[in-house]
Amino acid sequence: MLDQKIPATVITGFLGSGKTTMIRNLLENANGKRIALIINEFGDLGVDGNLLKGCGIEACRDEDMIELNNGCICCTVADDFIPTMTKLLDRPDRFDHIVIETSGLALPQPLVAAFNWPEIKTQVTVDGVVTVIDAAAVSEGRFADDHDKLDAQRVQDESLDHDSPLEELFEDQIRAADLIVLNKTDLISGAQLDAVKSDVQSRSVRALNMVPASFGKLSNQLLLGLGVGTEEDIANRRSHHEMEHEAGEEHDHDEFESFVVGLGPVAEPKSFVEKLKSVIADHDVLRLKGFVDVPGKPMRLVVQAVGSRIEHYFDRSWNPGEERQTRLVVIGLHDIDTAAISSAMNAAAA
Numbered sequence: 001m002l003d004q005k006i007p008a009t010v011i012t013g014f015l016g017s018g019k020t021t022m023i024r025n026l027l028e029n030a031n032g033k034r035i036a037l038i039i040n041e042f043g044d045l046g047v048d049g050n051l052l053k054g055c056g057i058e059a060c061r062d063e064d065m066i067e068l069n070n071g072c073i074c075c076t077v078a079d080d081f082i083p084t085m086t087k088l089l090d091r092p093d094r095f096d097h098i099v100i101e102t103s104g105l106a107l108p109q110p111l112v113a114a115f116n117w118p119e120i121k122t123q124v125t126v127d128g129v130v131t132v133i134d135a136a137a138v139s140e141g142r143f144a145d146d147h148d149k150l151d152a153q154r155v156q157d158e159s160l161d162h163d164s165p166l167e168e169l170f171e172d173q174i175r176a177a178d179l180i181v182l183n184k185t186d187l188i189s190g191a192q193l194d195a196v197k198s199d200v201q202s203r204s205v206r207a208l209n210m211v212p213a214s215f216g217k218l219s220n221q222l223l224l225g226l227g228v229g230t231e232e233d234i235a236n237r238r239s240h241h242e243m244e245h246e247a248g249e250e251h252d253h254d255e256f257e258s259f260v261v262g263l264g265p266v267a268e269p270k271s272f273v274e275k276l277k278s279v280i281a282d283h284d285v286l287r288l289k290g291f292v293d294v295p296g297k298p299m300r301l302v303v304q305a306v307g308s309r310i311e312h313y314f315d316r317s318w319n320p321g322e323e324r325q326t327r328l329v330v331i332g333l334h335d336i337d338t339a340a341i342s343s344a345m346n347a348a349a350a
């Protein structure tokens with residue numbers, strides 16, 4: 001029906017929690033639904049969009065997929081997101097659903113608030129915010145800070161007025177959620193999952209709606225059928241940043257750094273990946289992902305690392321005319337040693 005608003009689902013969650021994997025599954029089960037996909041990534045290499053493009057899934061049409069890579073979507077709402085949405089809504093063909101994947105560092109609140117802008121509000125409603133959580137990482141204590149250490153740092157530097165960026169972001173993404181997907185349950189025990197549930201719930205005053213999942217395998221009825229209209233409630237889900245900076249200080253992502261490392265062909269992928277593991281551990285890399293040119297192989301190699309967990313596989317043939325190259329995006333905290341990491345990665349590839 002033309003007078004019905006188009007539902008939009010916002011999928012958020014920290015770097016590497018499994019958002020793209022879940023979306024892939026969702027598209028595989030689209031059942032004829034026409035889904036527009038807006039993908040936002042932190043870093044200059046559009047890996048997520050590239051992995052989904054040409055993935056062979058029928059519902060995954062290149063023209064229905066829009067990549068927004070000019071920074072985090074929460075900071076570029078006016079310049080990037082609103083114009084993209086209005087263009088999408090002006091298309092003569094109508095979508096059944098819009099799915100938005102935020103970058104792993106995005107605060108969902110400003111994005112959801114954008115659905116109250118008049119030109120969007122009349123046509124679209126937020127069906128729900130789905131926050132994907134890496135339950136294994138939570139169980140390993142990745143988001144639980146060493147508060148004693150932070151307090152000591154605050155004594156040294158008075159400008160440190162809040163918790164660590166990882167913990168804050170983790171909580172802001174939880175507080176914005178209508179549904180929390182506790183993902184990667186294949187990596188933890190039932191008891192660990194229970195502990196993760198309590199940890200996550202303790203970070204919100206609202207009772208949270210949580211479902212466990214592995215590789216984001218959940219039904220589309222659940223993921224796309226929340227029916228919340230979150231834009232109406234966003235004022236009740238304020239982020240740390242909003243609460244700390246009532247005066248309206250700009251939010252930014254200065255606490256994080258991302259850079260792309262270009263390397264030559266990699267003849268020994270197994271040994272390369274092993275060496276990358278050490279680079280990641282030595283330098284506390286949060287996320288590393290990209291594509292590798294393996295000489296003599298017709299297919300491109302994908303490398304995906306989330307903390308110390310690293311995966312590599314050949315995903316598709318290099319296309320005719322496509323330049324075979326090795327490019328990996330690396331993300332860490334702002335003081336990450338970019339020069340040392342680049343040189344260690346070069347050495348690993350040699």
Ligand SMILES: Nc1nc2c(ncn2[C@@H]2O[C@H](COP(=O)(O)OP(=O)(O)OP(=O)(O)O)[C@@H](O)[C@H]2O)c(=O)[nH]1
Pocket residue numbers: 013014015016017018019020021022041048103104183184185186187213214215216287304305306311
């Ligand atoms: N073991 C395990 N691995 C998973 C699961 N879900 C995703 N992964 C892996 O985790 C890595 C990151 O997954 P993505 O889907 O790319 O995560 P993302 O949230 O889109 O990552 P960013 O966009 O970089 O924030 C990949 O290597 C996935 O194969 C899961 O449930 N279990």
